[in-house]
Amino acid sequence: MELRDRRPMTGTPYLRWFLVLGVLTVLFALPVAGTAWAGNGGEPTLKLDPPSGEPGSQVTAVASGFGRCLPPSSPSPSPSARPAEPLVPAALRLAGGGVEFVWDEKRVVAEATDSGKGVASAQFLVPADATSGVHTVLARCARTDSLKIEAPAPFEVIPPADPILVPNVIGMDRDLAEKTLVGAQLSLGRITGEGSKVTSQKPGPGVAAEPGSPVDIDLHLVKPKPVHKVLVPRLIGRNIAKVPTLLGARQLVLGGVTGEGRIVRDQFPTAGTPVLVGSAVSVSIQRDLDAEVMIRVPNLVGRTVSDARSALTSVGLKLGGKPQLARKVATQKPASGTFVKDGSLVTVSLVAIRLVPVPDLVGSEVADARTVLSTVGLVLGNATTSDHAIVSQQPAAGTMVPAGTKVTVTFAEPFSWASVAGLLAVLSGAAAVATRMLRQRLNKRWVRRSVGIVVSPVAGAVPTITETGANHGRPVVRIEPYADRGTHVLERSDS
Structure with a gap:
């Protein structure tokens, strides 16, 4: 007889398998869900790269944990390029929102939208007027008051380093030039030429250089520059107090002053006369206490800042503000030709110079x-x-x-063969004359030192000794005694 178990198949082994499978599924899903949720709605954070820099430098800001304040996803891309859908429900996202980055809680410097995982990134420039020290950059939900999600991050503003500008050593001697360069944290480089003063340098004056960089100098001899002349400015009608400044701008000086008052009535030399630098200009003045001196504004458009300032100073006016030198005047106020009071300011707008x-x-x-x-x-x-x-x-x-x-x-100075030939001819002639004079002098010394005359004493007879002018290889003496009787003996004396 065969016995069979007819109990239903709901025993303990099947239940255990179902429980194990459920636990594994939960354990596998929890990390994925946790990661996605943390990226979209976890603790908000903000990272800045770099965390410090100079005014005007670029910074990359990355904000994480801002999934709830980011706008709905943009129009769907192609299926192959579609990013993974965030796990934060669309109902919790802020319509029309995003993340904005605020400098010191006062100025929005950048805005960003979701990258698809609750992360927003943007780049911004450190404000040019930012002061040195630690500032705060705040990432927060943009254009909403219903949900406050924000994360701060510090940023340190570093003052810009001052560049080393090469000093001007042209006109200095070698020692002073080296001392000046060392004092500017530079060094003396290659030296060329044999002059006493620096005539050129490389890099030139005002060029930015690294500390310790060498500066080459040239000491070539140069001809003195010709004397320059300048034109006498017009002084008639000007206040005598302004005359020294006007003349100084042209490298001139005030000479004699005659009369009483404060207004220039006449001048000598007259305006427009070319004179040497440093010349004196005499003026006569008159009493005119109630008169208001009016100056005609010159045309400054198209001039550089330095030229514009010189033009205004020469007529007794001033350039307003502190314009940068590397600019040209685009417009001016008052306009050219306008008459203004003495000492008035003229403002200009500038354009950059290349x-x-x-x-x-x-x-x-x-x-x-x-x-x-x-x-x-x-x-x-x-x-x-x-x-x-x-x-x-x-x-x-x-x-x-x-x-x-x-x-x-x-x-370089031109090379003249004619000058060299002339110089050689003069030297050759001088050498020939000197040789002839020296030979004659030596011949006479030899006669006086080596020749003696012994003559028998005869009354009334005096011998005569003369030197021949012929050029023999050695000294020759010709003796011509008077006609007399007796024997003449010529002896060489060693004394």
């Missing part, structure tokens, strides 16, 4: 130098047709100057 480095022209010829300067936007200042090489230049090579600046050069 700065170019001066190329090295030493060793080049005129045609090559003109071509090189034209390529970089400069011109040759002293037009010449010299066939000789350039030995020095001004400004020095490497100096940053505005486009259109004139560069003056100095050429």
